[in-house]
Amino acid sequence: MKVEKISELTTNRMSVYLRCLNELVAEGTKTVSSDKLAKRFHLNSAQIRKDLAYFGEFGVRGVGYYVEELRDHLTKILGLNKQHRVAIIGAGRLGTALTDYYGFKQTNFTVVALFDADREKIGQKVGEVEIFDIKDFSDLSKRDRIDVAVIAVPAAFAQKVLEDVLEAGIKAIMNFAPTPLRVEGDVKLKTIDLTTSLESLSYFLAQPGNTNGKGPKPVSGKKRNKRQ
Amino acid sequence: MKVEKISELTTNRMSVYLRCLNELVAEGTKTVSSDKLAKRFHLNSAQIRKDLAYFGEFGVRGVGYYVEELRDHLTKILGLNKQHRVAIIGAGRLGTALTDYYGFKQTNFTVVALFDADREKIGQKVGEVEIFDIKDFSDLSKRDRIDVAVIAVPAAFAQKVLEDVLEAGIKAIMNFAPTPLRVEGDVKLKTIDLTTSLESLSYFLAQPGNTNGKGPKPVSGKKRNKRQ
DNA sequence: ATTAGTTTGAGAACTTTTTCACATTTCTAA
């Protein structure tokens, strides 16, 4: 095992492995080889081994991995043995949907507050979660020990919200606004851009044959040197 | 310009470029160089040129790109000159939020139908959009000329829904269920896994220093050869 | 025309990520 930086591709896969292991634990499977894991969940066994090896030697040659033990390791590595307190900024359709998103509840993420700038919404509740004034974000985020912020506001407001969030000292941010945000230093920003994802699907419909980036490629475009 | 396959990384960036160009068009900018585009939107100029070059020669040396012309090219390349008709499967919180998602409306995507298995929901409307029985998906998707399906059901039902969708001949699918789905052949499946994204953020909080995958890396894990 | 300045398109170099391949370790059974 060598000390190097871990890519996001790896951490994403770690999350997937954890999900698979949880399934195996639920089924009562005691040990699993990288090959069985790979076959069962459509993964690549060499990649599983390489990913895991970044973090330690969890397997036993000739045997494989002890499912429960590995599950516990991954849980710890991903920081999922601790509870995370999430604030969602933007109490629109998406923000309120995310508040109730069972994926957030299932794991160690609790949505503890919603924020919005709309006077009408402030003070209302979505389920158990109250909507606060975005102006109070800094104070409340400290009081409620929020460590993850979700930006679910229209693109035009995202930059300002990001600044407020950084100001408050939040280090992990998930952004749904379809706009390029940038952060510096010891902060992690993850953007989920639904528009881009959709348009990428649209490309596929327009240029069929690019199945999963593995097919051959048809090309449009023409030679042209002067303004027409 | 050479004929090769286009990676999804490229098509995602094409969508971003298009967004930038639309902004420039709105401002009345006539021409732009890859360098100006890069500086302004925090991109890499060489990458912009390389990405565009996959599709044709759109620039003029010494000048740059004609903004409106390039915008039109990208729109066509991404298939956004045609209207796309979207069905959302799963009329829960996420599905209904997506139905109203303004990002879907802004561009060339129209949500024309919702589907669910819940008797209570079938027949109701979300805004203008009616909720239909998932059993009728195949028939209705043909009648309504649906070309994009969004899977927004719990993980446990996602596989079955996927099969229904493929059965109906849909070629472009966006999946929000946190479960590994696989498709074969001439079909594009794009999974947006919120759980994985969150857990990847959690990793960052647990192992600070991995800023944007560029920092140094702290490692946990221990040598261990025998079952403890 | 010629020159100086700009900017593309594309090959080369570099970096990152994935996959391969196998020595090594462990288990099982005779």
Place this chain on the structure above:
DNA sequence: TTAGAAATGTGAAAAAGTTCTCAAACTAAT
């Protein structure tokens, strides 16, 4: 014990993706 089978961990190779560099193409000014 030893032999054979299984499966890890890892270095090396391959593939994919990004960045560098610069000849060639164009504009504008003289």
